[in-house]
């Protein structure tokens with residue numbers, strides 16, 4: 001189906017983006033943005049020039065997590081992402097709102113229009129890996145975004161409270177329709193490790209992520225524990241100071257793929 005391919009919006013003439021990876025979830029609040037942020041931090045620590053396109057227009061949380069503020073600069077050729085302390089390039093609705101706590105209440109078509117602008121009107125200079133924090137869910141809005149941006153792969157974030165197999169099935173179908181490979185699953189809030197005794201507690205019950213992944217022939221890229229310090233660092237805009245992103249193996253797998 002070549003029609004779908006033609007749908008893809010071209011990036012800015014001055015952009016160089018080598019790999020584009022979308023992070024999707026079944027619904028909001030499972031940690032999709034956190035996983036996007038941690039992936040980007042881990043990738044950047046591998047020496048790759050990394051960007052985050054925050055396509056979660058109605059719930060943009062990337063800038064807060066990184067403590068990035070500041071104006072988006074631009075010229076006739078396009079606008080420039082805002083750089084985090086460690087040099088990750090970020091574009092987010094949050095950086096464009098006059099008042100960052102203003103709610104964004106737009107409908108799907110407007111949202112996908114904005115995402116297209118983030119893709120095309122911004123100059124993504126020399127980016128090795130661009131992570132796209134997708135709008136939550138597997139409905140119309142993420143689908144339209146997927147049609148406009150040419151993706152190299154999708155990462156699915158789930159949590160043990162969800163009907164994971166259903167979400168995975170929907171995401172798999174969406175990815176197949178778009179002919180984009182699924183790079184793997186990330187289970188967030190997998191367990192809690194007691195800081196006193198080190199014992200792992202599976203708060204939301206025993207995880208089935210490995211079985212589900214296996215039944216779809218997918219990889220589990222990471223299992224991230226519930227970590228109050230992690231949430232605290234994100235709230236304080238200090239995600240780049242986390243010692244363990246839990247994503248070292250996951251980003252290594254992406255880099256290994258690149259070599260193949």
Ligand code: ADP
Pocket residue numbers: 025027028029030031032033034035059061136188189224225226227228230231232234235
């Ligand atoms: P989503 O993007 O899926 O809506 P977020 O990444 O914004 O979800 O996460 C929702 C909230 O849960 C945030 O406040 C985040 O800091 C917190 N959170 C997510 N994952 C974890 C975790 N593993 N440990 C502690 N807090 C977490």
